[in-house]
Amino acid sequence: MSDNAESPTETQKDDPSIQHAATEHTGASDEKKKIDVLLKAVGDAPIMKTKKWSVERGRTVQSLAQFISRFLKLEASEQLFIYVNQSFAPSPDQEVGVLFECFGSDGKLVLHYCKSQAWG
Amino acid sequence: MMFMAGERNPASCYLDERTFRLCCQLFLQHSETIQDGWSWEQIKGTDEGFMKKTVLMPVKPSFLHKQHECSMQDENMVTDDVQANVEDETAGVQAVCEIHAVLRYEYHVLYSCSYQIPVLYFRASTLDGRPLSLEEVWSNVHPNYRQRLQQGPWDTLTQQEHPLLGQPFFMLHPCRTEEFMKPALDLAQAENKRMNYIVTWLSVVGPVVRLDVPLSYSSSAVISLSVSDSTDPEDVQRTC
Numbered sequence: 001m002s003d004n005a006e007s008p009t010e011t012q013k014d015d016p017s018i019q020h021a022a023t024e025h026t027g028a029s030d031e032k033k034k035i036d037v038l039l040k041a042v043g044d045a046p047i048m049k050t051k052k053w054s055v056e057r058g059r060t061v062q063s064l065a066q067f068i069s070r071f072l073k074l075e076a077s078e079q080l081f082i083y084v085n086q087s088f089a090p091s092p093d094q095e096v097g098v099l100f101e102c103f104g105s106d107g108k109l110v111l112h113y114c115k116s117q118a119w120g
Numbered sequence: 121m122m123f124m125a126g127e128r129n130p131a132s133c134y135l136d137e138r139t140f141r142l143c144c145q146l147f148l149q150h151s152e153t154i155q156d157g158w159s160w161e162q163i164k165g166t167d168e169g170f171m172k173k174t175v176l177m178p179v180k181p182s183f184l185h186k187q188h189e190c191s192m193q194d195e196n197m198v199t200d201d202v203q204a205n206v207e208d209e210t211a212g213v214q215a216v217c218e219i220h221a222v223l224r225y226e227y228h229v230l231y232s233c234s235y236q237i238p239v240l241y242f243r244a245s246t247l248d249g250r251p252l253s254l255e256e257v258w259s260n261v262h263p264n265y266r267q268r269l270q271q272g273p274w275d276t277l278t279q280q281e282h283p284l285l286g287q288p289f290f291m292l293h294p295c296r297t298e299e300f301m302k303p304a305l306d307l308a309q310a311e312n313k314r315m316n317y318i319v320t321w322l323s324v325v326g327p328v329v330r331l332d333v334p335l336s337y338s339s340s341a342v343i344s345l346s347v348s349d350s351t352d353p354e355d356v357q358r359t360c
Contacts, residue, residue: 043303062264077271081324087304087315088338089323092264102335112307116299 017056018067033057035100036108039068042083043114046072052108057097061090064111074115083112133298133305134236135317143318144171144229150337161228163284170284171229171318176247177330178220183259184246222247223260227331229322230283237297238318240325241282241289254279257290257329265328277329292325300324316343 021036034054041047048071055064065080074080084090085103100109135143144160148171151158162169228241244252244260252260258277261269269276280291301321308315316337323333 042307045303065264077268079265079268081300081303083304083307083320084335085338086311086313087308087320088335089300089320089327090335091327091332092262093327094335098335112303114300114303116296 017059018064019054020050021052021054035097035104037064037096037100038108038110040110040112041114042112045114048072055096057095057100059096060092061094061096061099062092064096065092065113068113072115078115078117081114081116083114084109086112133301135231135238136236137231137233139317140231140238143316146316146343147171147318147322147337150339154334154336156334168284170231172226173331174224174226175331177223177225179223179260181221184221184256223252225330227326227329228282228289229318232283232294235294235297237294237301238321239294240292240322240329240331241280242291242329242331243287243289251288254290260330262327262330269328290329292328297321314340314343319343 017034019034034056037053037055039048039051039053048068061082065082068082069078069080072080081089084099090099096109099111103109148158148160150156151173156173157175158171158173160169161172223244224247225242225244230239230241231237232239244257246252254277258266258270261277276293278291278293279288281287282289301317301324304315304320305317307313319333319337322331323337325331326333
């Protein structure tokens with residue numbers, strides 16, 4: 001498991017429901033209370049050093065977006081956008097577990113993210 | 121903007137009006153399928169039109185009487201799914217004690233010739249017809265976006281005259297559309313995937329103002345058009 005991620009030990013402590021995903025799966029049925037999420041940057045979004053995360057199914061998109069924003073140290077004026085299936089923005093209230101059921105493949109949910117300056 | 125497999129045009133963030141209509145057509149077909157309530161409104165005597173949907177939205181009564189910012193900013197805010205409340209056995213008691221206020225939101229998706237992109241207009245009122253103030257509308261912006269919208273260098277959520285109806289509406293200013301559309305467009309092009317501009321765009325802007333766009337809109341049936349770009353529904357194909 002890689003530890004060269006910048007900073008986020010603080011955010012990780014605040015977010016026990018989001019953890020580094022083990023690179024080797026011990027096989028199985030650690031019952032899917034968590035799903036594996038792979039985060040991919042698009043546009044000029046910063047790339048996360050740790051891309052693979054285990055996230056509790058009940059976690060919302062908004063919550064995950066906040067986590068990523070903190071991890072990337074986005075400014076208060078920057079908005080993070082998350083896309084599933086490459087071109088669809090899930091509702092911030094949507095649970096990642098549902099997204100995984102709909103769009104997960106090879107045991108993971110791929111989410112793309114980009115950032116933007118303030119709206120207007 | 122729709123591009124077919126194999127095209128090499130750089131993904132433009134702009135949408136010509138014809139493509140706007142094609143995307144809307146597919147969007148509306150899916151809405152019909154899932155009974156999502158969208159309709160096409162044509163302006164009589166013109167070839168202009170827009171997509172429209174009306175939603176009834178329960179909010180806490182305190183929303184209208186005072187802005188209880190803390191209750192609206194709860195990041196774990198329960199969704200406006202009234203059905204879920206019905207299933208909750210405690211809701212029965214709640215319903216007796218606390219009658220939810222209901223807001224009526226009417227959303228319009230228009231094409232902007234000047235920006236060459238779609239724009240979201242909406243109006244909001246109480247059930248007895250009182251229009252919401254800008255302040256009330258602001259307090260109902262989804263907490264995920266509220267802070268950043270308010271930091272915009274100019275007004276993001278403004279009251280505008282509806283370009284086709286001439287009535288006062290609220291509008292989400294479109295000038296940042298490129299910033300969230302371009303990455304998605306580039307991505308789809310890079311992976312040779314088709315996409316529906318309206319689906320992508322509305323899935324981003326809709327939730328900001330409490331408009332839900334169900335996940336099923338992202339399915340391939342809503343996205344594909346035949347290579348000949350025909351408007352004939354029989355030509356609509358499905359990708360794998």
